[in-house]
Amino acid sequence: MSMNLSKPLSVLIILLSFFSCKSDENLESSLDAKPKLVVKLLVDPDQRRLGNLGTLVDVPEGHAAQSPTFNAISAHYLELAPNANTLLGAGEVLYHAPETAKGGENAIEFSKSEVVYPGEVWLEIPLENIPAGSYEWVRLSLSYQNYDIVFHYNGKPFDGTLASFVGFNQYIESFNLGDESVSVNENKKQGFWGFKSMAGVVTGQVPEGAITVPNPIFNTSPIPAGSCVVTGSFETPLKLTGNETEDIVMNLSLSINKSFEWVDNNNNGLWDVDEDAEERIVDMGVRGLVPSYIF
Template structure:
């Protein structure tokens, strides 16, 4: 599936893409921002309401930042991935062997911070009902329990198809990797405590909601979340002011683990393992 992913989604030689460096204050711009919503409906891979499976527990994290690797506008439900209008495609590398997201060049933002800003003249004219967003990185606060004591820590979650990492840090904790890590790799450090750990969620366990699964599928491990505009986004080519698109992501119980002690508390020291860190839905909106 990785090969298909590269051919369909990241054929950079055939499909142009834009970066946030292509800015011009004299032209109307397309601006994209993220929002984290703890109360937004929690969806499964099919874009349907979901519940936490028996034997698992979950919590709603407090988000710090997010990174995306790919954003595409789709005219309708039959638009196949890679055939819409691609407005962002992040850097990739083969330094770790297989093709991977280059984390050192990844754009990472907080809520309401501008993720991309490109001239509207570089966006194909048309009416867009859907948007696809390939999420790659999450950084958030979670609660854990150890020997009956509750702590707060920071988790770095890598949900892209493959990520090349040299080393990265969470606070004072440094994680040397120097290689590729597949979807579901995570690292954790307690806040203000000398404890850190890392691990790998099961292959294929990351939830990636796609309401268009029946008409327009996504490659495995792509983390391409799909959302529908309440009213289609119309790009006419005659815009005189900026268009701001907000991507509201459901973080409703998005951090999920398999329980050993059935108490609803994440306890790594008891052998409880992360099983899912996928975002739980996307609701896009725009302001002209």
């Protein structure tokens, strides 16, 4: 007597396939469940306005400034430092964006940057990859900002969009300003910018060394000239035991309090872009970093 085994066999194959898929899903779910440090970049126009030494500063005489409206932001370096004596690079480096020598000198590769809207998740780092310890300070190297600003032409206000490259050096193939793509295909030093208005796109460069980079611990832990490593301290040190079971959200709040600054030749407090105004951009640096965390 013959038996038809095809049906039971097909059922067995389906069942094995089902449990295999379930196992894969459970494994992926288990990996996803591992606690992470979730990093967000925030901007705050009401945060304290600091200078390079981490002290309160006003807009210099003869200059004017405004707090921009952000569209996007990126950074290329993130480090946790145990204390104020920890030199740059000697703490726990959590992130270092891709760099390249395509343009000659070593530079940030802009096309591979993690660009986000402020408040979105920028990075997720498994907590198991961060050594247990107590961390008082955060170092964050900004690289790119995209924001809207108000300018005046013939005495009338208009909105424009600025792409601001504040990293130490960046290889830029192209970047977008609204619906327009701007080709560069070369390295650009800190302070390169592109600006789009109703008249089109123009590009320029702020003076060398003019970008503000607040570092309250400059005496014990200096940063290289031309970098954009902003330094800030937690109100209470971040203590990691190595036994965390839940995500930790780390918010890195950047002061944009009058962070876009220009020479105000006519002392009217407005950015006038008429040809005879010559009100050049002089600073696009952020004005402080306040890190915090939520368990």
